[in-house]
Amino acid sequence: MKKPLLTILKEGTIMNVPIRALGIATSIFWILLIAFLALSAYSFKDLNFDFGEPQLTTAPDGQLLFSLPLYIDNRGYCSLKEFSLSTIFSDSEGVEISRANTFVPVIPSGKNVTIFHNFTMSMDSVLENAEQYLFDDNNLTASVTAGLTFAELLPAQISTNFTFPWGAPFHNFALGQPSFGRFNSTYSTMSVPMSFENHAALDLEGSIRAKLFDSVGSSLGESQTLFFVPQQTSCNGNLEFYIPLSTASLSTANNGHFKVYFFTPLLEYGPLVIPYG
């Protein structure tokens, strides 16, 4: 039997069913979305970050190695993805000195992970930019950025800037007034007091070589001294020069300049010109 073209249907049958289905589907998706957001936010409570004691060591190639342990305890319901930690050290003028990145693809839920954020700093590159870091304390700026994707689809980023005190290894390096003495019939001695403070985070070991030049620029003698200065202590010593006794040298040795060279496993620097007399 053929159905008539204009069938009278029950009230609301034509439109109500799809509209209601649309409404129910939307409500279900809203519930899922809110539940997911609430669960993610609740998981954030059970996420712990902690920093360990930073370790400073020297590499054989004369670089400073900083290692910062980072403990992440993810006791939440969601895993963390694409965890990245980036550190940029720059000097007071904003010139980049060192940069380090650490990346962990996944930190699963319920796991405790220890990450070592390592970065190297070449003393040569520091001194290339400014030699003041050798003799004057300063402040370096560290920009730290940590990013992660929380609960698979909520990327978050935290960033901070802080100043990092830089202790100069040869802080207040100075040579005092020279004092002359007679060594033997052909040589006289010249003793120059030397002092500096090691403000660096490492014990300092090495040698200082100084060349003595008279007022006309002629080399009169050379001296070398070894040192071992623990961190945050001062070093006081003398540089001894043996000057040949001649009329010319005696007349010009009362004033002149020193050329000082520094040798340590971490750095080699020189000459530092210091006048005297």
Next chain:
Amino acid sequence: MVEEKKKRKNIIKDVSFRVVKAALKAILVYLIYFLLAPMLAPLFGLIPGIMQSIEAFVVIYIVLMILSDLTERTVFQYFFSTARTLFIIAYLLLSLSDGTISTSYENFSLTLNLTLFYTIAISLSLLGLASSILQAINFMCERAEVSSGLQPPQKA
């Protein structure tokens, strides 16, 4: 006279049913918020003012929902329903304009990228808006059918 009394009784019954339904729905929504708020607090507690903003949002949402339930089976139900959906869209647009929340505390700055959540929420709100408009059209069509005498047969 008896019929008028019966009609009045039916109106009172209908209104009280709507009030009870609206109250129950409002209590249920507030209860959900009450249970979810402590879960959201650890994350959103870092962002000043957001919990107060969410609370204000829930209050306005409940008010519009009550109004929509009280005006059930009238065209105003769909007005309030549409207003509620538009309010959700406006709230999302104003609070998460570019999908990211940024806050600073002392020297730290935290950025939370909620773009995906924002996209899904806006899509669902648009679906809700479409649903409200379709319901209003359907309601007006049924009204027109009734007034033109083409009403469908009533149940016995």
